[in-house]
Amino acid sequence: MNTLMAPPLFTHPRELRAEIAAGRWDGNLGTIPQGYTQSSVVILPGSHAADFLKFCQLNSKAAGLLHMGAPGDPDPGPLAPGGDIRSELHSYRIWRDGELVGRASDVKDLWREDMVAFYLGCSLTFEHALTQAGVVRGEGRVYTTGIPTTAVGNFSTNLAVTMRPMDTANAIRAIQVTSRFPATHGGPVHFGDPAKLGLKDLSAPDFGPAPTLGADELPVFWACSATAVLSAQAAKPDLMITFDPPYMLITDRRVEETAVF
Structure with a gap:
């Protein structure tokens, strides 16, 4: 008798991100390690970074900033030390002059030394907490x-x-x-x-x-x-790279690390 078994969960986000970067993950959301902060990612040319940073600060309820990378630096810093944001999302959206022009599973060929990555809070983070609370x-x-x-x-x-x-x-x-x-x-x-x-x-x-x-x-x-993505579309940068829902950056930070009480 054949029985269908659920695919195993990855035990740590690093394992999942490595599989994504290698092109081996099938996109099954049920295998994502639970209890870790997820981040929406927006990558912009440096000429737009200061205005976008201020937009996030003034509209933090919608665009809460978890981390901002240095120009040209693809490492997500404290969210995923040693990672590479150019290859560790399952899917990316590519925008030119505010228009969606395609999707990609790796954006290393689009990366420029002036690109700045913004890592924003995502409500998929508290989905785990809602489930734990029985909501x-x-x-x-x-x-x-x-x-x-x-x-x-x-x-x-x-x-x-x-x-x-x-x-x-x-x-x-x-x-x-x-x-x-x-x-x-x-x-x-x-x-x-x-x-x-x-x-x-x-x-x-x-x-x-x-x-x-x-x-x-x-x-x-x-x-x-x-x-945040809608605001950046309106700004019409010559190149913008964003997350492609529902595929976010699965960070190394536990959900409880972002709680305030």
Whole structure:
């Protein structure tokens, strides 16, 4: 009798990143080591770095900065010492003049000595904490709201949010849990009526299929690092490299290291 067995988890992010860099990982999210901080990555030319840094600082709920690399340095520093951001994401999005022009599994051939990597907090980090706390919720969906961010130079956009459906009791628990992690978006920016965020139709998310909300569920909205990508699109750098959801940088930092209490 044949039985299907779940693929084994990688025991440490270093192992996973090595497999990704070697082109051997199949993208199965179920094998990602649990309990580690995940980071959204935006890589820009140095001429745009100062404005983007300030944008992140002024809009930290959506674009909380975990680390900023030096120009030309692909090492993620304290997040993944000795790593190489040019080859350790499963998939990258390539942008030119604000337009998506392709995807790649390795960007070493695009790397320039002026490129600066920004490592942003990602809510997939606290998904582990929500699961550990027994919070029952639906899958997240991303929307662009009608709420403007604080613009810096040409970096300007409305706030993007991730909506997760859940009932009232789970929403209360989710607020308690996620508020511990301000570096990865923290607590929700809103729950309930989506019109308060300028959203008219939850059945049409920016990414993913239409969500399903049960009769006893309400939408709960967290700020999303897609905000940072949207702002950089507006700035139209000649080259930009970003993460390709749902494939983030799996760092060496434990989730609890980003908690404030």
